[in-house]
Amino acid sequence: EIKLVSLANYIKNIYSSQENSNIYYHVSALPYGALDNSYRYAGANPNNYICFGSTVENCPTDNLYRIIGVFEDGIKIIKNTSLGNYRWSGASSNQTNIWSQSTLNTSTLNNTFYNGLDDSWKNLILTHSWNVGGHYSYNSTSQEFYNSENSGTSYLAKIGLMYVSDYGYAAPPNYWTTSLGNYNSVSANNWMYTNSYEWTITPSASNTNYAYSIISGNISENPAYGFSYAVRPCFYLNSDVAYISGDGSQENPFRID
Numbered sequence: 001e002i003k004l005v006s007l008a009n010y011i012k013n014i015y016s017s018q019e020n021s022n023i024y025y026h027v028s029a030l031p032y033g034a035l036d037n038s039y040r041y042a043g044a045n046p047n048n049y050i051c052f053g054s055t056v057e058n059c060p061t062d063n064l065y066r067i068i069g070v071f072e073d074g075i076k077i078i079k080n081t082s083l084g085n086y087r088w089s090g091a092s093s094n095q096t097n098i099w100s101q102s103t104l105n106t107s108t109l110n111n112t113f114y115n116g117l118d119d120s121w122k123n124l125i126l127t128h129s130w131n132v133g134g135h136y137s138y139n140s141t142s143q144e145f146y147n148s149e150n151s152g153t154s155y156l157a158k159i160g161l162m163y164v165s166d167y168g169y170a171a172p173p174n175y176w177t178t179s180l181g182n183y184n185s186v187s188a189n190n191w192m193y194t195n196s197y198e199w200t201i202t203p204s205a206s207n208t209n210y211a212y213s214i215i216s217g218n219i220s221e222n223p224a225y226g227f228s229y230a231v232r233p234c235f236y237l238n239s240d241v242a243y244i245s246g247d248g249s250q251e252n253p254f255r256i257d
Contacts, residue, residue, distance in 0.1 A: 004242035007050075007256055008070045015039055022046035023069075024173060032176040034146050034169060040069035042172050044189050047248030050077055051255055052237075053121050059253050066191065067254070068166050074126045074236030078162055078192075082230035083113060088199050088211045089224040097203040097211045097224040099132040100155050104199075104231065109159040113233050122158075124256070126236040130160045134205030138181035138212065138219045142168025145180065145219075149202055159235050161201035164212050164219055166234075167192050180219035187217030198230040 005013075015023040022043040026033040034040070041048040048067040051059035064080040089096055090103025099105055114122065133152020135145050146165035168180050170192035178186060187193040197215050204210035204221050211224040222229075237256070246254040 004244070004257065006240050007237070007243040007254060008075055008239045008241075010243040010254075011067070011070050011075075012039055022048075024169075026169075030173065032141065032143050032173070034143065034165065036071070036146075038069045038071045040169050041067060041191065042170050043191060045191055048191070049080070049246075049248055049250050049253035051246070051253045052077065053117055055255075064250070064253060067248075068162070068170070068192075068234070070239070071236070074128065074239050075241070076166075076234065076236050078166075078234040079232045082194075082196065082198070082232050083108070084231065085228040086199075086231045087225055087228050088213075088222075089209075092225050095209045095223075095225045097134070097207070097209050099130070099153075099201060099203065102224070105155075105157065105160075108231070109161075109233055110157050114159050124237050124241055125158050126238060127156055127158055128160070128236045129154045129156055130201060131163070132201060132203060134203040135164065135212070136205045138221055139179045140181070141179065142176050145202065148205065152205075159233050161199055161231065162192065162234050164200045164202040167200060167214060167219070183219060184217035190217075193217055194230070194232075196230045197227070198232065201234075 014021050023039050026038045050065050052065045054063040065077040068076040086104050131149045132155050133149050135148035142165050171186045171190040175186045200212045202212045210221045213222050242257040244255040244257050246252050
């Protein structure tokens with residue numbers, strides 16, 4: 001009987017065995033990191049692709065995701081392409097930045113998108129606590145955003161969006177003291193940047209109907225009800241999903257069981 005290794009352990013082993021793995025272990029020894037014991041991918045184009053929702057030999061574009069990192073309770077992944085353009089609140093008439101009241105959250109992501117997946121793949125997705133605490137200013141570092149996100153409200157759901165701090169920490173450590181409002185110079189070294197206007201899950205703490213988005217590489221504050229930006233579903237896989245094959249490149253993404 002072949003004993004399979006979990007994908008989480010496989011990624012941790014890459015970190016341990018490769019000096020240039022583009023994986024960073026966020027412990028206290030890592031200056032300005034998240035301090036959450038996560039293993040996060042960072043850099044221009046790390047080998048963090050994963051095929052989710054398909055077993056065909058050449059992973060369809062729609063099934064390509066990328067691994068944000070390995071966290072204590074799961075493997076966080078994000079869709080490589082956008083679902084389409086949506087308002088953060090879900091509708092122009094819904095002038096709130098409270099995530100639990102967003103129909104982008106309740107209807108588009110956790111109903112239409114989630115229920116479009118086959119049951120066998122749904123079973124790999126954790127119901128997770130999403131930290132939706134607001135932050136006061138885009139002129140802040142990744143760590144400052146991370147601390148705000150984790151000190152406020154949380155919301156249980158299967159599907160969410162990236163945090164602002166996820167975006168910040170997807171760049172190499174030498175950028176982590178840079179204000180995210182001035183991150184356009186970093187975008188070439190940030191695999192999360194897709195050259196589109198895109199929402200994050202993080203709301204503003206200073207404007208009750210604003211949320212944070214990525215605009216031309218910078219983090220920006222925009223009306224949650226006002227603009228339709230790209231949306232990439234994000235979720236956590238069970239940490240015990242098994243690694244089957246692949247090197248994480250776009251042509252040969254990780255395959256799981």
